[in-house]
Amino acid sequence: MVNFNGSLVAKDSNYLNHENRGLRYGDSLFESIRVVNDHIYFLEEHYLRLMASMRILRMEIPMNFTMEFLEAEILKTIAANPSVAAQRIRVTVFRKEGGLYLPDNNEISYCIETKELQDVFFTITDKTYEVELFKDFFINKDMLSNLKTNNKVLHVVGSVFAKENGYDNCLLLNNQKQVVEALNGNLFLVSGTKIKTPPLNDGCLNGVLRKKLIAILSKLDAFQIVEESISPFELQKADELFITNSIMGIVPIKKYRKKLYSTKTSLELLGKLNAAVRLQV
Template sequence: MINNNGTLQEHSEKALSHSNRGLAYGDALFETIRYSGGKLFFWEDHYFRLMASMRIMRMEIPMNFTMEFLEEEIVKTIKASSQENNTVRVKMIVWRTAEGKYTPTTNDISYLISTEILETSFYTLDENFYEVELFKDFYINAGLLSTIKSNNKLINVLGSIYAKENDYNNCLLLNEKKQVVEALNGNLFLVNGYKIKTPPLTDGCLNGVMRKQLIAIIGQLPDYILEETSISPFELQKADELFITNVITGLQPISKYRKKEYETKVATELLSKINVKARLG
């Protein structure tokens, strides 16, 4: 089942028209949320990121778009799909409902909620070999629009194709200043001794919900110092660990980048704390 503006319908039913602005111009936003144990993980952060992104996109936020209303709509969709006892990946898309070409006739919005069952009820550390490479064909622009989850993900699509064609598990993306920004599907963290680095939002990385959670967790640990600072490609091979974060997988350790192979000690420690916070938060 999907939820199309509050109406539940089968996946096979028509949900989008050919004039949909998300389809035609990428004039849309989305959130991916993990549901497990009867709750939406980090729901408040997802909600406020969505509201902030809609303001950046100059979308008209409906009066009924409260945190409680959207949570009810998501849970309603999960229950209608008989998935309330499963772990679920929820995707919510919001697009501008308007005629017009580049200039919309209104800033009103519509939304669609879909779900997909996940295998594990809590975050686990993937110990399979995981190799990455830089994707240098195109660059992310360091700016505010790069920090939001819009439907403009061509670099991520092309980078994913490049990774698949060259037998890499993932790619790291660069901005126009040749700074390492993020992975194809999440934020990047670099561990070097007691220092943990992650690129700042000003470099163009996604304002990730798991990134925010992990920054807060590391800030409470006396053994580590967190730095939001630019990362050059030359630093990657000097690091002790590299890992990628997002709210669906949690934390993905990187095994190898070029000739350098990495540990997973800090990643393992942090993942256990992420699971605790997800359950309590």
Template sequence: MTNFNGTLLDGNTFLSINNRGYAYGDALFETIKASSGKLLFWEDHYFRLMASMRIMRMEIPMSFTMEFLESEILKTLEANDLEKASARVKLTVHRNEGGLYTPKTNNVSFVIAVNELSDSFYTLSEDFYEVDLFKDYYVSPSLLSTLKSNNKALNIVGSIYAKDNSLNNCLVLNTNKHVVEALNGNVFLVKGNTIKTPALTDGCLKGVMRSQLLEIIKLIPEYELVEDSISPFELQKADEMFITNVMVGIQPVSKYRKKTFKNEVSKSLLQKLNVKIRLS
């Protein structure tokens, strides 16, 4: 069952070919992890969505309160018998039909789709995980590059490149040739007692898991947190590299070119992340 503007529908045929998310990528989305009816980091997701809608000049309905959208998500989980399970929730907001590049309206609709997941909390994968740079196309740093929109052509082509080259993931560069993020999450480097991640001004996604880890790291006195540009040359000097997103939590990187990495910091941060979830 899919939730379209509050109505539960069986199937995926309720969107027309004139849908602006399909026709122009005029849509935003949040991918949320639900665990036994609890939406992890829901407040962060909600406020990022509201900020993104303002940047996209979408009209935010008066009904779009945090409580309303949460209740609609929970209603959708219950309709799919997932209220007591772990699930992946995709909340999409698209501008309503009409117009070409210039829309006829800034009013919006929402769609909620859910799928079952196997793990309720985050576990550290010990599997081999290799990455390399994706240099065919670059991110142009701006507010738009920080949004979770339907414009994901670079991520799609990059993912095909990774698959064709037997890689688990790729790191994306911006037009200044700085490392911005991975294809499906934010990137962190560990060198000694310094943990570094690209600044938002470099064009990386304003990830919800990124925000959670920044809060955790700031409370650990033995580590210095740095948000700054990352040169590709720094990758091979790092002791550890990991990728973050709300679905997997923390994904340690095993290898970048000839460099292999440890995962001790990843393990420690993941433990603290799960404790934070249990206490929230």
């Protein structure tokens, strides 16, 4: 079952039509949220990011669209689907139908979907995870690139490129040839005790896990976390590279070209991330 504007409908029903502005213009935002045993991970962070993004896109936020309302709608959707321990929730918000580039109004609709996840905790596998730079297209250095919109054609084409060439992921560049992020998450680079992640003004996604991990690292004396641009030349000099997102947690990069990376820091931070989740319960 899918939750469409508060009504539960079958997944194969025609609850969207050809005039949907998300389909026509990418006039849409989404949040991917991890839920385990009805506990919504980082709900406040996801909600605040969604509200801020809606304001930037000049969408009209309904008075009843509170964090408590969103939580209740997510749990209602989960209850209407087969019971599983861990789930991936996608909350999509789009402007209502009408208009061309200029919408008829700024009112919104939403839908909430669920998908089963295999792991209850954030985990790291032993799989060799190899990446390459994707250089066909570039991310713009602007605020729109920070938003989790449905305008992801660059990431789609990059994913096809990765599959065609046997890579697990690709790293994306902005139009000044700085490394910005991975296809599906934020990038962190470890060099000794210094950990770097690209700043938002380089064009990376304003990731919920990125923000959470920066907060965790800022409290650790063993590491220095900085938001600085990363050049492609730094990648092979790094001790570690890892990707973060709200569903997978931390994904260590094992190989980039001829360089093989350690996962020591990733494993240490994974434990602290799982601890942070348990403290929310």
